[in-house]
Amino acid sequence: MDLxxxxxxxxxxxxxxxxxxxxxLVNYVEDHICENPSLSEISAHIGYSxxxxxxxxxxxxxxxxxxxxxxxxxxMAAVELRDTGVPIVDIALKYGFSDQTTFTRSFKSVYGCxxxxxxxxxxxxxxxxxxxxLEPFKKxxxxxxxxxLSKPYVHLEYIPAHKYLGIYxxxxxxxGEIWPGHDCDLGCGIISSFKEEELDxxxxxxxxxxxxxxxxxxxxxxxxxxxGYRGTVPEGFELRGEFPGSYYIxxxxxxxxxxxxxxxxxxxxxxxxxNFEPGSLGFAWNEDVCQDYQRHYPxxxxxxxxxxxxxx
Numbered sequence: 517m518d519l520x521x522x523x524x525x526x527x528x529x530x531x532x533x534x535x536x537x538x539x540x541l542v543n544y545v546e547d548h549i550c551e552n553p554s555l556s557e558i559s560a561h562i563g564y565s566x567x568x569x570x571x572x573x574x575x576x577x578x579x580x581x582x583x584x585x586x587x588x589x590x591x592m593a594a595v596e597l598r599d600t601g602v603p604i605v606d607i608a609l610k611y612g613f614s615d616q617t618t619f620t621r622s623f624k625s626v627y628g629c630x631x632x633x634x635x636x637x638x639x640x641x642x643x644x645x646x647x648x649x650l651e652p653f654k655k656x657x658x659x660x661x662x663x664x665l666s667k668p669y670v671h672l673e674y675i676p677a678h679k680y681l682g683i684y685x686x687x688x689x690x691x692g693e694i695w696p697g698h699d700c701d702l703g704c705g706i707i708s709s710f711k712e713e714e715l716d717x718x719x720x721x722x723x724x725x726x727x728x729x730x731x732x733x734x735x736x737x738x739x740x741x742x743x744g745y746r747g748t749v750p751e752g753f754e755l756r757g758e759f760p761g762s763y764y765i766x767x768x769x770x771x772x773x774x775x776x777x778x779x780x781x782x783x784x785x786x787x788x789x790x791n792f793e794p795g796s797l798g799f800a801w802n803e804d805v806c807q808d809y810q811r812h813y814p815x816x817x818x819x820x821x822x823x824x825x826x827x828x
Contacts, residue, residue: 619631668788678743766821798827809821
């Protein structure tokens with residue numbers, strides 16, 4: 517469901533007004549996460565009453581503002597525990613906990629282990645990532661393209677051998693239901709809990725893609741990992757491969773504005789990707805051996821669909 521149309525504010529506000537305000541709220545919280553901002557301070561910053569902010573944020577985010585702040589603090593604290601040697605008590609105080617005991621109780625309640633144990637033996641955790649409440653919208657009939665839109669490009673890229681740690685099918689985990697194409701918060705949170713050196717950034721840390729079966733595409737989401745990966749496979753994930761090194765035809769679009777241009781960009785790139793004849797470049801598809809990939813970083817990389825090929 518497009519959140520932009522989930523509800524409207526009384527009094528005839530524009531249809532996206534609250535969604536923009538809610539994202540502004542999230543951004544403010546992220547910038548002041550260690551300062552323990554009160555609800556009245558947050559609501560004053562975005563120009564709505566405390567009651568209205570609390571009620572509507574819960575509707576679109578699925579949790580209260582206070583719960584969101586608490587879970588984001590624990591997620592940031594977990595990353596600091598994993599990546600630094602900062603004393604646990606200092607981390608606890610930095611993220612707004614009154615003492616180490618309170619921090620430990622909260623950490624264990626959410627993640628099932630004490631901070632000291634996690635530091636010694638890091639494991640995949642369902643970290644809560646920054647909420648992105650804004651959704652791309654379709655242009656109305658007759659509206660012109662925005663300035664960032666262009667014709668999709670095509671080039672070749674070689675991806676070395678790798679494995680893939682991903683969500684390929686519907687699964688009920690201890691943290692909730694997870695499946696490809698579903699709300700990616702849980703999957704992204706788990707992937708975020710891995711150290712970068714554990715993942716294969718050649719494929720990119722957060723990717724998705726498609727496998728083929730009986731001529732039908734099936735969507736997945738996850739991250740590439742090195743061929744020698746021997747780490748944990750989180751609940752709901754599968755470790756697939758080894759996929760051999762292969763050339764890929766990359767169908768892509770330059771960086772663009774996510775809100776106003778995402779729908780059109782994805783349409784243009786995918787129409788080209790799924791209808792392209794690789795023989796025109798001297799290749800044939802290699803999708804019986806390797807997976808298709810999708811990279812979606814609108815303001816940084818843009819949008820890409822990668823299809824594996826072999827030389828004729």
